[in-house]
Structure formats: structure tokens, C-alpha cells
Amino acid sequence: MTTLTTIETPERVALTYDVAGLGTRVLAYLVDLAVRAAVLLLVTIAFFVFYEQEGFAAVTSGVRAASVVGFFLLHWGYATLFEAFWNGQTPGKRLMGIRVIKEGGFPVSFFDSALRNLVRVVDFLPVFYGLGIVCVFLTQRHQRIGDLVSGTLVVRQSPARRPSLDDILAAHRQADADASQRLARVPLTVEQFEAIVEFLRRAERLTPDTRQRIAGKFAAPIRRSIADSKSLRETIRADELDDEALLALVAHARQSQAEPPAGAAPDDGERRP
Amino acid sequence: MNLDRFVARNQEQWQALEERLKVVEQHGPQRLDAEELHDFALLYRKAADDLAYARTFFSDSKVTEYLNDVVGRIHPLLYNRSRRSPIDVVAFFRRDFPRTFRRSWRSITTATGIFVLAALVGYLGTWQNPSAARRILPAHVVQSVDAGRMWTSDVYAMAPGDYLSAKLFTNNIAVTFTLLALGMTGGVGTVFLLGLNGLTLGAAGGLCHSAGMGGPFWSFVAAHGPLELLVVFIAGGAGLELAMALVAPGPWRRGDALRLRGERAVKLIVGSMPLLVVAGVVEGVISGGAPLWVVGRGYDLARVLCGLTLVGAVLSYLLLAGRGKARIAAAGQSLPRALMSR
Numbered sequence: 001m002t003t004l005t006t007i008e009t010p011e012r013v014a015l016t017y018d019v020a021g022l023g024t025r026v027l028a029y030l031v032d033l034a035v036r037a038a039v040l041l042l043v044t045i046a047f048f049v050f051y052e053q054e055g056f057a058a059v060t061s062g063v064r065a066a067s068v069v070g071f072f073l074l075h076w077g078y079a080t081l082f083e084a085f086w087n088g089q090t091p092g093k094r095l096m097g098i099r100v101i102k103e104g105g106f107p108v109s110f111f112d113s114a115l116r117n118l119v120r121v122v123d124f125l126p127v128f129y130g131l132g133i134v135c136v137f138l139t140q141r142h143q144r145i146g147d148l149v150s151g152t153l154v155v156r157q158s159p160a161r162r163p164s165l166d167d168i169l170a171a172h173r174q175a176d177a178d179a180s181q182r183l184a185r186v187p188l189t190v191e192q193f194e195a196i197v198e199f200l201r202r203a204e205r206l207t208p209d210t211r212q213r214i215a216g217k218f219a220a221p222i223r224r225s226i227a228d229s230k231s232l233r234e235t236i237r238a239d240e241l242d243d244e245a246l247l248a249l250v251a252h253a254r255q256s257q258a259e260p261p262a263g264a265a266p267d268d269g270e271r272r273p
Numbered sequence: 274m275n276l277d278r279f280v281a282r283n284q285e286q287w288q289a290l291e292e293r294l295k296v297v298e299q300h301g302p303q304r305l306d307a308e309e310l311h312d313f314a315l316l317y318r319k320a321a322d323d324l325a326y327a328r329t330f331f332s333d334s335k336v337t338e339y340l341n342d343v344v345g346r347i348h349p350l351l352y353n354r355s356r357r358s359p360i361d362v363v364a365f366f367r368r369d370f371p372r373t374f375r376r377s378w379r380s381i382t383t384a385t386g387i388f389v390l391a392a393l394v395g396y397l398g399t400w401q402n403p404s405a406a407r408r409i410l411p412a413h414v415v416q417s418v419d420a421g422r423m424w425t426s427d428v429y430a431m432a433p434g435d436y437l438s439a440k441l442f443t444n445n446i447a448v449t450f451t452l453l454a455l456g457m458t459g460g461v462g463t464v465f466l467l468g469l470n471g472l473t474l475g476a477a478g479g480l481c482h483s484a485g486m487g488g489p490f491w492s493f494v495a496a497h498g499p500l501e502l503l504v505v506f507i508a509g510g511a512g513l514e515l516a517m518a519l520v521a522p523g524p525w526r527r528g529d530a531l532r533l534r535g536e537r538a539v540k541l542i543v544g545s546m547p548l549l550v551v552a553g554v555v556e557g558v559i560s561g562g563a564p565l566w567v568v569g570r571g572y573d574l575a576r577v578l579c580g581l582t583l584v585g586a587v588l589s590y591l592l593l594a595g596r597g598k599a600r601i602a603a604a605g606q607s608l609p610r611a612l613m614s615r
Contacts, residue, residue, distance in 0.1 A: 010352060011321040014328065015345045065439040072443040076450065084359040106349045110360035115539035121454035145457055148528060149515065149535040165284075165291055168335050172280040179277065237275065 005141050005153065007105045015105060018156040019142050020098040022133065025154060031092030036074055043067070079120075083113040093154075103141075103151045112150045119146035182235045183253035186225055192218070196251050203244065212243070219243035222250055276331050283323055287343070290316040294347060302350070317347045368595030370544035373537050375592065377510050380517065381541075384509025387464055388471040388502070395475025399483065406480040409472060418484045425493055425560075434558045442553025445501065446546055449508035453515065453542050460516025467509045488573075496576040497556035499584035504545045504552065511538035548587060555579065 003019040047063075073081075082090040088099035088108050100108050100116070108116075123132030123144045132144035141153045188196070196218050203211055223246070226232045238246055293313040296304050305313060324340040331337055374381070399406040407415050417424035428437070448466075455462025481490035514534040522530035559579060 007348075009321060009344065009348050011318060011325075013321040013325045013344065015324075015348060016341055017345070062435060064433075065435040068436065068439040068443055072446070076447065101349075104349075104352070105345065106352070108359070111536060111539050111543065113359075114543060115535050118450050118539065118542065119454050119457055121451060122457040149457070149531050150539075151532045151535075165287055165339060168280065168339055169284055171335070172277055172284075175277050176281065 002156075003142060005155075007103075009105075017101070017105070017153075020096075020154040020156050021142065022136050024096050024098055024156070025136075028090065028092035028096040028098060031095050032079065032090050033092075035091050036078055039074060040071075043070070076117075079117045080110075080114045083108055083117070084110040088113075097157060098154050099157050100152050100154050103153060108150075108152055112152055115150040116146035116152050119149050122146075179235045180253035180256055182231055183250055184256075186222055186232065186250050186254075188222075188250070188254065192221075193251065193254055196247050197255075200244075200248060200251060215243035215247060219246050222246060276334060276336065279323075279327070279331070280336060283319075286316055286319055287323075287340075290320055290347075291343065294343065297350060298346070314351070317344070317351065320344055320347075365540075366544065370540060371591045371594040373540040373544070374507065377514055377537050377541060380513035381506055381510030384463075384467055384513055385506040387467045388506060388509065391468040391471030392475035392478075395472040395477075396479040396482075397475075399476045399479030403480055403483045406476050409476040410480065414477065415480065418480050418486060421484070421486070423481075423486070423489050423493060436557075438554045438557030441556050442550045445504070445549045445553060449504065449511075449542055449545055449549065452505075452508040452512040453538055454512075456512030456515030456538065457519070458516075459519050460513055463509060463512030463516060467505070467512075470505065492573045492576060493560055494580075495573065496559045496579045496583075497552045499580045500548060500587060501552040501556070503584055503587060504548050507541050507545050511541040514538040514541070551583070555583070 003021070004016045005019050007015045007017065009015060047067075079090055083093075083100050086094075088101055093099055100113065102108055102112060120132075123129055123135070123146055125131050129144075132146070135144045135148070136142045139148065141147075143153055147153055199214055199218065203215075206214070223238050226236060226238045236246075236249070241249070289312070293305060293309060293316065297313070302310065302313075320340060321344050324337070324344050327334065327337040327340055395409065399409070414424045417427070432440075448470075452463050452466055455466060478487075478490055481487055515531065515538050518525075518530035518534040519527060525533065559576065
């Protein structure tokens with residue numbers, strides 16, 4: 001199940017975001033908990049390893065003071081600092097492919113992130129995020145209390161699913177190639193084809209009347225054969241094009257099929273009847 | 274227009290836009306020259322336009338998804354009201370924090386009133402009736418005072434100053450965090466915590482006074498107390514800001530009021546953190562150590578002066594800094610500004 005939320009840009013264009021669900025967020029939270037526990041464990045082990053070493057006693061007081069500040073930062077600063085300086089993500093959120101953004105679609109500032117993580121204390125009440133979870137269920141954008149106060153929300157963002165322009169263009173080039181292949185099958189004699197090419201070449205120099213008349217004459221049989229063939233009807237919406245544009249398309253398709261580009265798709269042969 | 278022709282017609286512009294976007298995402302808008310920036314903004318508008326078109330005619334296609342992604346990545350770059358870095362520390366402490374303090378004076382004054390009232394009740398109550406202290410204060414405090422010494426001297430004798438300072442300020446900062454968060458209980462939690470702290474401080478003072486140890490008590494709190502209390506009032510005020518948004522949002526909807534006052538509240542708390550570090554160091558190093566009140570009045574005077582100087586300096590900073598015309602933070606980071614300045 002996905003929940004989409006829409007943000008309207010100043011261009012009056014709607015942007016959609018995929019709001020992260022409770023399960024993903026809980027998992028991200030558990031990962032972060034594990035990361036913090038691991039850090040704590042490593043530091044403790046290191047402490048005991050060095051404890052026996054000579055000269056350790058001399059620095060003990062400084063180490064103790066530093067460990068107090070370190071523990072404080074790990075407890076209170078972990079989420080805030082990561083989210084503010086790491087694109088709205090903690091390690092857990094990154095792993096789960098979610099991130100925190102401002103309601104307007106902006107990155108969170110330090111203060112936004114600090115506020116949502118300080119109010120966490122209230123979300124946690126009465127036990128294990130009871131209020132926070134209820135609040136996530138009740139709000140349209142699945143926000144816990146901290147999110148509501150700071151005007152933030154957690155959205156899904158997995159770069160693996162980001163659509164790439166190259167893929168889209170490749171798909172459409174294939175579609176284009178298929179279309180022009182079918183268009184090239186519009187029945188035309190060699191003479192007709194050459195006449196059309198000649199006409200297109202000279203069209204600029206003709207008077208508008210003549211130009212339209214000749215184009216209409218050439219286009220009429222083509223329109224008929226398109227209307228007769230189901231596959232052609234699906235390929236091209238001839239009635240949306242004026243005569244000359246139609247001629248240009250058909251001529252171009254025929255030409256490109258006559259001299260196929262070097263990297264033509266290998267399955268060309270199979271598609272031909 | 275069908276999808277293929279839509280793509281064919283616009284792909285060059287999308288490719289150009291994506292090239293620029295990659296540069297901006299990796300190196301920031303400064304990397305583009307004037308013409309490229311101008312192009313970037315135009316191409317973005319065009320892509321937003323295409324997105325609107327695609328949403329209408331090809332709502333389920335990959336192309337729509339792609340355009341949504343690209344426009345969604347550029348939109349925050351163009352319209353972000355803050356600069357690229359998540360926090361501008363210098364500007365915050367030069368202007369933002371003191372201004373926020375002055376803007377929130379009502380809440381801070383109210384928090385001060387609640388605390389002072391509770392402290393007075395605690396002080397007068399235990400002074401008149403020292404047995405009441407036993408119900409309010411921890412047992413070891415009462416026992417120390419009964420034995421005629423300050424409970425703090427044990428702590429100072431055992432722990433080194435830097436460790437103690439770190440303990441004190443992290444603990445105090447956590448208290449300010451809690452004061453803020455509890456504002457979301459409609460202020461009940463914040464008022465309770467403020468009252469409890471005031472009552473405890475007052476009761477400790479009253480107990481010492483009635484035991485004839487008023488001097489040591491005041492000498493202990495003189496150096497760090499004033500600044501620490503000021504910060505507690507500020508943090509209480511931060512909690513009350515949130516509470517007011519919930520209880521009396523005024524002309525705003527509750528959600529909007531929360532966002533408005535939430536920003537103030539968190540700025541008050543973040544700005545208070547360095548103040549608490551200073552107060553903690555003073556408390557760990559100057560307030561404790563040897564039982565200085567034994568040494569003589571001169572030392573007490575020095576501590577009173579230290580406390581007053583600190584709180585005076587901080588208060589005048591909070592009341593005076595960042596006045597005058599609101600200056601817009603330096604340009605050069607966000608795209609629209611980069612465009613305008615050329």
C-alpha cells in the first residue's frame with residue numbers, strides 16, 4: 001500500500017511524494033538503535049582494553065568527561081545531526097530508503113530536525129512510541145507529533161527506483177523504430193515515393209494553394225491505406241496531421257528503412273512477415 | 274500528441290536540464306555561469322510545464338514519473354528559503370537567537386513567574402517547617418544539612434572538575450529538552466517540571482537557612498545559579514510557546530500555530546545550550562572545589578560578582594544583539610539569489 005502526498009510548486013504543478021509507512025519507519029528506527037548500541041559496545045570494549053595500559057590513569061578524568069559528552073551526543077544528537085547534515089537521513093533511514101523532508105518538499109534545516117527529534121520524548125509516551133504511532137495512523141501524511149510540530153514528513157526515496165532518462169529514451173527510440181518500420185510499409189510505388197520526396201524538397205517554393213493541392217493529392221491514397229490497415233491506424237493518428245506532415249513522416253520512414261542505420265535492432269528480421 | 278512524439282519533441286531539453294542538474298547537485302549552483310543558470314531556470318519551468326501536461330495525458334507513464342522526479346529534485350534548489358547549509362551558526366547567535374528571545378518574552382516571563390512562585394513556596398515552607406523538606410528533598414541532602422555540611426562538598430571532593438562540569442551541563446541540557454517537549458502536553462508537563470525544580474531549589478535554600486547554613490548555600494549557588502536559572506526560564510518559555518500554540522493558537526490553525534511557535538521554541542533551546550555549558554563549567558570548577566566559604570568573605574564576593582557578571586552579560590546580549598533593521602542574510606547560495614545578483 002502506498003500513500004501519496006502532493007505538493008504544489010509555484011508553477012502550479014503538482015509534485016507527488018510517496019509517504020513512508022509505519023513499518024519502514026520502525027525498521028529504520030531499530031537499525032539506528034542497533035548502530036548506537038554497537039558504538040556504545042565498541043567504546044566500552046576499547047575502554048576495558050586500554051584500562052590496564054600504563055599512563056591511562058593520568059588521562060582517566062579527561063576520558064570520563066569526554067565519554068559523558070559522547071554519550072549525550074549519541075543519545076540526543078544522533079538523529080538530529082544525521083538528518084540535518086546527511087540529506088534528511090540517519091543510517092537506518094538510508095538503509096530503508098526513506099528520508100525526512102519539509103512539508104514544502106525542501107530539505108530539513110538543523111532546527112527542523114532538532115525540533116522533531118526533541119519532541120520524540122512525547123511521541124515515546126506512554127510506552128514505546130504509543131502516542132507517535134497513534135498520531136501516524138490518524139494523520140493524512142503519516143506524521144508523528146514531532147513531525148507535526150516541525151512541519152516535516154518522512155518519504156520514500158530509493159535511488160534504485162529512480163527512472164532514468166536514458167531508459168525512457170531508449171524505450172521510445174525502440175517504439176519510434178517500430179513505428180517507422182510499420183509506416184514504411186504504406187504501399188507506395190517507387191515513382192510515387194520519389195515524387196513525394198521531390199515535392200517535399202520544393203514545397204517551400206510553391207504558392208500556398210499549389211502546395212496544399214499537391215500535398216492533398218499525394219496524401220489521399222496514403223490516408224486510405226492507413227484507414228484500411230489496423231496496425232497502421234494504431235501507429236499513427238493520420239487525421240491529426242496535415243497532409244504535408246503526413247507525407248514527411250511516411251517519406252522519412254521509408255527512407256530510413258531503405259538505408260538502415262548500422263546499429264539496427266537484431267530482431268528486425270523476425271518482425272517482418 | 275501521443276507519448277512518443279511528446280518524448281521526441283522534448284527529449285533534448287530534458288537532457289540539457291538533467292546535465293545542468295547533475296552539475297548543480299554535485300558542485301552547487303556557483304559552478305554554472307550566468308547564461309547556464311538562466312537556461313537552467315528556463316528549462317526547469319519547461320519541465321514543470323511538461324510534467325503538468327504529462328500528468329494530464331499520460332498519467333501512468335514512466336515519463337511522468339521521470340519528470341516528477343526531476344522537478345522534485347530541482348524545486349527545493351530553486352525555492353528553498355534557507356541557504357544550502359542546514360544552519361548558519363554565526364547569523365543565528367548574532368541575530369536570530371536574541372530576537373527569538375525577545376519575541377518570546379511573554380512565555381519566558383510566565384515561566385519565570387511559575388518558577389519563582391514555586392521557589393518561594395518551597396523556601397518559606399521549609400524555613401517555617403523544616404520537616405517539610407524531608408518530603409521534598411532527597412534523603413542524602415537532608416542528612417548532610419543535619420550534619421552541618423553542604424551535600425555538595427561530598428560530590429566535589431570525589432569527582433574531578435571537568436568530569437563534573439560535563440555531567441552537570443549534559444544533565445541540565447537534557448532538562449531543557451524535556452521542558453520543551455513537555456510543552457506538547459498542553460503545558461501541563463512543563464509547568465509541573467518548572468514548579469518541581471523551583472520547589473526543590475526553594476526547599477533546599479529554606480532548609481539551609483533554618484539550619485543556619487544560609488551562607489554556604491548562597492555561596493554555592495552564587496556563581497553559576499543566576500545564569501543557570503535564566504536558561505531554565507528560557508527553556509520553560511520554550512515549552513510554554515508550544516503549549517500556547519495548542520491551547521490558545523490565536524488567529525492560526527493549531528497546526529500552523531505549532532509550526533510558528535515550534536520554530537521559536539527550538540531556537541530558544543538550541544541557543545541555550547552553550548550558555549548551559551558555561552554555567553556547567555562554572556559550577557564544576559568555581560562553585561565547588563574546596564569549601565571556599567571557609568576561606569573568607571572575599572571569595573564569596575568574587576563568586577557573587579562572577580554570577581552577576583555572567584547573567585548581566587548574557588541578558589544584555591539577549592536584549593541588545595541583533596536590533597536594528599532586519600538584514601537579509603548574505604546572498605550567493607540559493608539559486609534565485611544567484612540569478613538576481615547577476
